[in-house]
Amino acid sequence: MTVSVLVPSSIAREAEDKREATRKLGYVARAATIFRADRLIVFPDGDGETGRFDGGFVETVLRYAATPPYLKTEAWGKRDELEYVGVLPPLRASSRTGSESNGSGxxxxxxxxxxxxxxxxxxxxxxxxxxxxxxxxxxxxxxxxxxxxxxxxxxxxxxxxxDEPLAGLSIERTDLSAALGREDAGVRIASSRYGEELTTGRLETLAGRVERDGMTVAFGAPERGLPDILGIEESRAGASSSGDGGTADGVEPSGDPGFDLWLNTVPNQGSEVVRTEEAMFATLACLSLRA
Missing domain, CATH: 2.40.50.140 (Nucleic acid-binding proteins)
Incomplete structure (x- = not known):
């Protein structure tokens, strides 16, 4: 089972300075690590980038965060994008294969x-x-x-x-459609407040599919959700998924790159805005439950 998490290159667009942008990306990496994501993929959203913290900045900080502590200095040295990496929360990733173990083998x-x-x-x-x-x-x-x-x-x-790869979080940068088109993409989920509300009944069915096939979950950016990024009407995003993972009306919304369903994992939210890293914790916590 493979778990991929997709975030836009505009994810740090609302940050007031580099320190705040770096801290935000640290919590994005934390969420992906806590819920054992295999890949954290940055997909392009050029229209949403502010220019200061573009996809290159986002990718670099995330790659640094995912680097084991004992390799950070050797691998990265000093770079302008990494000026405030001291505020990054440690990932403290636990091993699935003994990769961080001190034991024999x-x-x-x-x-x-x-x-x-x-x-x-x-x-x-x-x-x-x-x-x-x-x-x-x-x-x-x-x-x-x-x-x-x-x-x-x-x-x-x-x-x-x-000559073998290590299990753990890898950072990539690729198009959204390419990430959704992978053979191991599993259940392709768009996280959006305009999606279908996640209920306990729906989760029971969905958890079985995820446990069997894996999943790819995409998130939007501050003040720029997935419907905005993809040019999809909010009403169509909410209507684009049916209970069996197909489209409700048999027509794929214009601009949808191939999601199986649009899902709202924070129904009846008490805040007008749910930040991307907050949505990641809420969504991945639900979808990581075993059937």
Whole structure:
């Protein structure tokens, strides 16, 4: 089961300064991490960007937030976009595969700090010092590249490079339609106050589909929800989904890139505005319940 979370490049559009924008993105990354999302995807919303905090800024801060603490300095150095990363809340991601474990056979993320002769490289993987490792046959690595290291012993250090990905949150930047069109997209959900209200009865059916097929959930931006971003009338967004995941009238709303349903997970909201990061916590909490 794969879980993908989609946010627009305009997500920080209302932030007054870089510190506030950075903090907001930190809570976006926190929400995706808490509910074990596999991918956090930034999709373009050029019309909604303010110019200061565009998609490049959003992607960079999210990538930094998702980088293990022991690799942050090595991987990023100093960049203008990262001026206020000190306000980011720590993700403290728990491992699904032992990737952050200290035990024998654990997998860890590393970064290549030096490429040497005879197929050897030095890798920083969070141990006291970078370690020298052999590069497996048919595997090519360059300086600065992220790699996976399997540690079999710490005293003495015994480790090797492995050509396999680590489970955990990855940050991507791609078109909304491309993200929805993936084979592992699962149930494709648009989160919107104009969608169908989520009830306990509906959740029981939906939770079974999500647990079986996975899900892709898209969110809007401040003062610019998904209907605005996609150019869909608010009334059509609310009417675009039926109980079985198809369209209520058999006609896909103009501009809809292919959602299975539009869902309102904060019905009867008490605030005029639900921020994107708040909507993420509310929506992913409901959809993470087991059938």
């Amino acid at each position: 654990s997998l860890r993320r590393g970064i290549v700090t030096e490429v040497g002769p005879e197929g050897r490289v030095r890798v920083n993987c969070g141990l006291q010092h970078p370690i020298s490792l052999n590069v497996p046959p048919k595997m090519v690595v360059d300086e600065g590249e992220r790699v996976t290291v399997r540690i079999s012993s710490r005293r003495p250090v015994r480790a090797k490079l492995v």
